[in-house]
Structures are given as C-alpha cells and as structure tokens.
Amino acid sequence: MQHQTALVWFRRTLRLDDNNSLLTALADSASVIPVFVLDPMILSHPDTGARRVAFLYNGLRALDAALRERGSYLVLRHGNPTEELGRLAEESGATALYYSQEYEPAGRARDARVCTTLRLESNACLDHLLSEPESVKTKTATPYTVFTPYFRVWQEQAFAVPRSTPERIPTPPGIATEPLPTGSTAFPSGELAALAQLTAFRHTTLSHYDTDREFPAEPGTSQLSAYLKFGMLSPRRALEATRQQPKSAGRDAWIRQLAWRDFYYQILWHFPHVATGCFRPPFDTIAWHNDEALFAAWQRGETGYPIVDAGMRQLTQTGWMHNRVRMIVASFLTKDLLCDWRLGESYFMQQLLDGDQAANNGGWQWAAGTGTDAQPYFRIFNPVSQGEKFDPEGVYVKRWCPELKPIPPKWVHKPWELSVNEQAAVHCVLGRDYPTRIVEHSEQRTRALALYKSLNCG
Ligand SMILES: Cc1cc2nc3c(=O)[nH]c(=O)nc-3n(C[C@H](O)[C@H](O)[C@H](O)COP(=O)(O)OP(=O)(O)OC[C@H]3O[C@@H](n4cnc5c(N)ncnc54)[C@H](O)[C@@H]3O)c2cc1C
Incomplete structure (x- = not known):
C-alpha cells in the first residue's frame, strides 16, 4: 500500500x-x-x-x-x-x-x-472516453479533424475491458459531510437506471437502430446520453454490452455514434478555442443578425415551422431532443434566423439533460458550417422536406404541437398551404391556433448564402 x-x-x-x-x-x-x-x-x-x-x-x-x-x-x-x-x-x-x-x-x-x-x-x-484524444492520430501525429478517417483508426483500437464494481470500499468513519440535496426530475438518475436502460435498448432497439434512429416519432435511439454525460454509464460497459449482441447494421451504426462522442472530445482537447470561437476562425467574422424576437420565438417553439416547433417544445418540456431534430432546429436558428450558433449552443446547455460541451459544441458548429467535418455552409436544411421525410405522418409534430392534430398529414409540415377556409374547417387557423411563419425559408436561405459567401471561406 x-x-x-x-x-x-x-x-x-x-x-x-x-x-x-x-x-x-x-x-x-x-x-x-x-x-x-x-x-x-x-x-x-x-x-x-x-x-x-x-x-x-x-x-x-x-x-x-x-x-x-x-x-x-x-x-x-x-x-x-x-x-x-x-x-x-x-x-x-x-x-x-x-x-x-x-x-x-x-x-x-x-x-x-x-x-x-x-x-x-x-x-x-x-x-470517460473509449479512446483518449492522444491515442487516435494521423500518421504524422496530428489530430483528425474529419470524422470518417478518424473512425477508421478509432475502430482498430483495442478498447479496455470494463472492470467490475468493488465489493467493499473501506472508508474511515466520521468524516463530516453535508446533507445530499434532492432534485426534482422525471428522468431516473444513477447507474442502476443507466444499466437498466442499456439492457432494455440492446435487447429491443439496437438491431434496427440504423434505420429507426432517423425517425423522431419512434423510440429508435438509446436515450443513454445523459448517463454517458455524467458517467453514470461507462462507455466501455456500453460498448461491451452491445458487442455481445449478434452483429447487425444497427449494432455497427450505434457503435459509430460512440465514436462521434470521442471524436468531438478530441476536437475540444486539441482545439480548445472551439469552446468560444469557430473551429475555422474566418467564420468568426460572420455578421449574425441575432434578432431577439426571432430567437425568442425559436426558444418557445413558435416559429410556424412544425418540425422546428415540435423539437423546441420537446426540449423545453423534457430536456431531451431527438438527434435529427437537433440538427434541424440548429440549422434553422443559424441559417434561417441568422442567429449566432453560440446563442443556440448556450440555450441547449441550459435545457438539455445530456448537455455536454464537446458534443453540443460539435453539433452546433457542424450545423452552422463553422466546425470540423462540417456540412458545407451552402447545404441548408429545408424544415418542410426534413419533416416530410423523417416524420411523414406528422406523428412527432402532433405530439408536441397538439394544435396541429386536425391537419391532414399532407399539410402537417406546411399548414400555410391550406387556404384560410380550409384552416377554419379543421379548426387550426394560423395566427390564432398555431403561429404563422416568422420567416420565409427560401428568402432566408438566399440571405444566409450571401452572408456566408461574403466571407470567402469556401
Ligand atoms: C446541435 C446539436 C447539439 C447536441 N448536443 C448534445 C449534447 O449536449 N450532449 C450530447 O450527449 N449529445 C449532443 N448531441 C448529439 C446527439 O444529438 C445526442 O447525443 C443524441 O441525440 C442523444 O440521444 P441518444 O442517447 O438516444 O443517442 P443514440 O443515438 O442512442 O447514440 C448513442 C450515444 O452516442 C453519443 N452520440 C450520438 N450522436 C452523437 C453526436 N452527433 N455527437 C456526439 N455524441 C453522439 C451520445 O453519447 C449518445 O448517447 C447534439 C447534436 C446536435 C446536432
């Protein structure tokens, strides 16, 4: 000893x-x-x-x-x-x-x-991680800044085997401690809850995760993020438990998400300036409009774009939002409302149960096109076609925006295409029962492209 x-x-x-x-x-x-x-x-x-x-x-x-x-x-x-x-x-x-x-x-x-x-x-x-930031590097010992080549090397790593809980933990008696506070949250906390969730996920959803994960109306993802964030679940345990399941496209796709988690951690580690600035500094000069009223409407889930509003209401009501919808609302805030990604990043941190600097910053900079591995700035999510593709029946948007329930699926992602009489007939009048659009997507798209293009950042 x-x-x-x-x-x-x-x-x-x-x-x-x-x-x-x-x-x-x-x-x-x-x-x-x-x-x-x-x-x-x-x-x-x-x-x-x-x-x-x-x-x-x-x-x-x-x-x-x-x-x-x-x-x-x-x-x-x-x-x-x-x-x-x-x-x-x-x-x-x-x-x-x-x-x-x-x-x-x-x-x-x-x-x-x-x-x-x-x-x-x-x-x-x-x-906290499966692979340490210094252990996955390029042949010239520089950090990876693009996910796919990072992932190729990541998956070759010999990850440590998880170790068991000690049976006895000798502790001197009588050390003064303050009373433990209690929190009020609907989401069960602690490692037993985490392990129960991991078990349920790997026996039910894992094998078809690759397809189900894109549809926010379904419980198609693990919902383990808050446990991983607080380390109530060991990533090594999560990896081992999933590897024990038969090989499937779902299993491979899920393990890939664990690699994304490590990827953004190594970005934060090697490039700590991302905590406050753009990964690619030329983007720091973007003249964001930061209109307070538009930002507040986005926060409240009252933009008039159903998939955006549903996501923001899910976030404020539960502290969690589906990944596809996180990407959509982040794109909408930056590219449609022309608000600085840092405003969204901070609001997410205030609301998310899994709020985690590395993943959140990585996700926001990806969506804003200012980060590593970013989608090019000119690829702008269309909130209508995203909604139609990933929530075709409108089940997700109707769950979080119940005022849209009477709208037929064909129009649920674009209710403004119904005439005022048609809206009245189904008792969902825009501006009365559900907000009218705060911006027009195609106009804002043009503005965003001009804003980004003026920087000459490629
Ligand atoms: C704008 C934006 C902000 C985000 N903010 C956060 C955040 O604060 N905290 C957070 O944990 N994730 C964040 N993510 C990533 C992702 O949305 C969540 O990890 C995921 O939705 C959590 O749900 P799940 O546990 O069911 O994920 P699953 O799909 O089951 O994935 C399994 C685990 O992999 C990790 N993971 C999955 N996707 C990513 C990703 N893109 N980047 C990093 N790790 C990932 C998470 O730990 C997750 O629990 C963000 C994504 C975007 C686009």
Missing part, C-alpha cells in the same frame, strides 16, 4: 461500475474517501440548467446509496474544489487524490490548479 488514505474525487464518473479512479485508489490505499464538491461557480454558471442539476443531485444520492452498500459513503462539500479538497485532506490525513481525466478547457484548468496547489499525489485515470 502506498497510501493510508486517498481521496477519490468524483466529478462525473458517477458510478461504481468500471470506475478506474476508484479501483486504482483502492489498489494503492488502505482506505479511500469518496468526495464530491459542489462548486458554486458551476452551479451559478448561466449554462447550468436546473434540470441537469436536479439529475446530478439524484445521481449523487444513487451513488451514496451504492457506496453505503459497500461500507462507504459519499462526502459532499460545497465550495471551491481546491479549498475543499485541501481541507478534507487535512482533516483525514489523505495523501493522494484520484479522479477521472477531464477534457473540457475549464475543467482542465481547475484540475491543474488543484494539482499544483495541493500537496497530494495526483492521479488522473481514464474513465
């Missing part, structure tokens, strides 16, 4: 399953103190949504319960992490600190401050 007591600093690997920081600390130390520090700087950050905080709180409770079953408990402290961890180390005599590697610029800076300030042996362990 190298240490009598070590601190295991939980941040978002909120699980006991396949937790390298915990297992390494246990191997190196006679006893460990699991600790979570609620940092007021993060809690009060404008992008920290109440729903995600509630999910976190319930996740902490679940983690504490799991620790107690193994003879331990979660020590909770409020405050600045450097000060709180320093105080806890002094109180307990701990000599080492174990935590999961962080990739976001702010988290990396925080960890660097903690490690340089505290006189503790610091150990960053690999728990």
Whole structure:
C-alpha cells in the first residue's frame, strides 16, 4: 500500500461500475474517501440548467446509496474544489487524490490548479472516453479533424475491458459531510437506471437502430446520453454490452455514434478555442443578425415551422431532443434566423439533460458550417422536406404541437398551404391556433448564402 488514505474525487464518473479512479485508489490505499464538491461557480454558471442539476443531485444520492452498500459513503462539500479538497485532506490525513481525466478547457484548468496547489499525489485515470484524444492520430501525429478517417483508426483500437464494481470500499468513519440535496426530475438518475436502460435498448432497439434512429416519432435511439454525460454509464460497459449482441447494421451504426462522442472530445482537447470561437476562425467574422424576437420565438417553439416547433417544445418540456431534430432546429436558428450558433449552443446547455460541451459544441458548429467535418455552409436544411421525410405522418409534430392534430398529414409540415377556409374547417387557423411563419425559408436561405459567401471561406 502506498497510501493510508486517498481521496477519490468524483466529478462525473458517477458510478461504481468500471470506475478506474476508484479501483486504482483502492489498489494503492488502505482506505479511500469518496468526495464530491459542489462548486458554486458551476452551479451559478448561466449554462447550468436546473434540470441537469436536479439529475446530478439524484445521481449523487444513487451513488451514496451504492457506496453505503459497500461500507462507504459519499462526502459532499460545497465550495471551491481546491479549498475543499485541501481541507478534507487535512482533516483525514489523505495523501493522494484520484479522479477521472477531464477534457473540457475549464475543467482542465481547475484540475491543474488543484494539482499544483495541493500537496497530494495526483492521479488522473481514464474513465470517460473509449479512446483518449492522444491515442487516435494521423500518421504524422496530428489530430483528425474529419470524422470518417478518424473512425477508421478509432475502430482498430483495442478498447479496455470494463472492470467490475468493488465489493467493499473501506472508508474511515466520521468524516463530516453535508446533507445530499434532492432534485426534482422525471428522468431516473444513477447507474442502476443507466444499466437498466442499456439492457432494455440492446435487447429491443439496437438491431434496427440504423434505420429507426432517423425517425423522431419512434423510440429508435438509446436515450443513454445523459448517463454517458455524467458517467453514470461507462462507455466501455456500453460498448461491451452491445458487442455481445449478434452483429447487425444497427449494432455497427450505434457503435459509430460512440465514436462521434470521442471524436468531438478530441476536437475540444486539441482545439480548445472551439469552446468560444469557430473551429475555422474566418467564420468568426460572420455578421449574425441575432434578432431577439426571432430567437425568442425559436426558444418557445413558435416559429410556424412544425418540425422546428415540435423539437423546441420537446426540449423545453423534457430536456431531451431527438438527434435529427437537433440538427434541424440548429440549422434553422443559424441559417434561417441568422442567429449566432453560440446563442443556440448556450440555450441547449441550459435545457438539455445530456448537455455536454464537446458534443453540443460539435453539433452546433457542424450545423452552422463553422466546425470540423462540417456540412458545407451552402447545404441548408429545408424544415418542410426534413419533416416530410423523417416524420411523414406528422406523428412527432402532433405530439408536441397538439394544435396541429386536425391537419391532414399532407399539410402537417406546411399548414400555410391550406387556404384560410380550409384552416377554419379543421379548426387550426394560423395566427390564432398555431403561429404563422416568422420567416420565409427560401428568402432566408438566399440571405444566409450571401452572408456566408461574403466571407470567402469556401
Ligand atoms: C446541435 C446539436 C447539439 C447536441 N448536443 C448534445 C449534447 O449536449 N450532449 C450530447 O450527449 N449529445 C449532443 N448531441 C448529439 C446527439 O444529438 C445526442 O447525443 C443524441 O441525440 C442523444 O440521444 P441518444 O442517447 O438516444 O443517442 P443514440 O443515438 O442512442 O447514440 C448513442 C450515444 O452516442 C453519443 N452520440 C450520438 N450522436 C452523437 C453526436 N452527433 N455527437 C456526439 N455524441 C453522439 C451520445 O453519447 C449518445 O448517447 C447534439 C447534436 C446536435 C446536432
């Protein structure tokens, strides 16, 4: 044993399953103190949504319960992490600190401050990704900035096998802890909920994920994103569990999404400027219109474009939105409403249960055409044809915009094509029962093209 007591600093690997920081600390130390520090700087950050905080709180409770079953408990402290961890180390005599590697610029800076300030042996362990940013590189050792070649190398990696939950976690008694807060959220939190969701998904939806994933009316995706974001589910566990299923196009397509997750993390790691600016800096000079009224209508789901409104209402009501619809609403905000992608990125962070800087930033910059692997700026989603293709019967839009229920499927994505008399006959009059369009797509498309073209960014 190298240490009598070590601190295991939980941040978002909120699980006991396949937790390298915990297992390494246990191997190196006679006893460990699991600790979570609620940092007021993060809690009060404008992008920290109440729903995600509630999910976190319930996740902490679940983690504490799991620790107690193994003879331990979660020590909770409020405050600045450097000060709180320093105080806890002094109180307990701990000599080492174990935590999961962080990739976001702010988290990396925080960890660097903690490690340089505290006189503790610091150990960053690999728990959040399948492949580390430095391990998948081009032949000339540069990072990949296009997904397909990245993926080719990614899938050749020998991913680590997930490790089991320790049976006992020796923890010194009597360490002071603050009461664990409770959150109010409909979405079940914690690693047991995550593993149950993974099991349900792999036995039902996985094999036809490749086709079902595009249709927002269906439960065709895993809905594991919030668990992966908080590390309530190990990506290694998720990969292994799906690989155990018979080979199928669905299984391959799903594993590819895990690679997208790693891809955007390595972008954030190698190009931290994306956290605030465009991946391709020339796009930073775009003169976004940022019309406040249009932005507010988009937020409320009152643009008059059914697929956009349905997505935004699903987001505000549940904290989750289907990936296809995320792409559509992001394209609409940037290319139809000419609002800066950062406005949308921030609003998503406030609302999403799975709000995750790497994936969210990557998704927004992709949609805005300013990022890596971006669709070229001149490819602009048409919200009507997207709706007709991916929600042909209008089931999804009618679920979130019930005022559209009487509209026949043929017009549900373009209700303005019904005459005023036809609208009155089905009791869905635009401007009274459902908003009229706030912009006209083809006009805005021309404006967006002119705006982007003026930059000469190709
Ligand atoms: C504008 C925009 C913003 C987004 N913001 C986020 C975000 O804040 N957090 C987030 O986790 N995902 C984000 N995504 C990616 C994607 O929409 C979600 O991961 C997905 O919808 C979550 O649902 P699921 O778990 O059912 O996904 P599944 O389809 O079952 O995919 C499995 C897992 O793969 C990962 N994944 C899937 N697609 C992507 C992707 N394009 N990029 C990175 N990882 C991916 C997620 O961890 C997901 O849980 C965003 C996409 C766009 C276009």
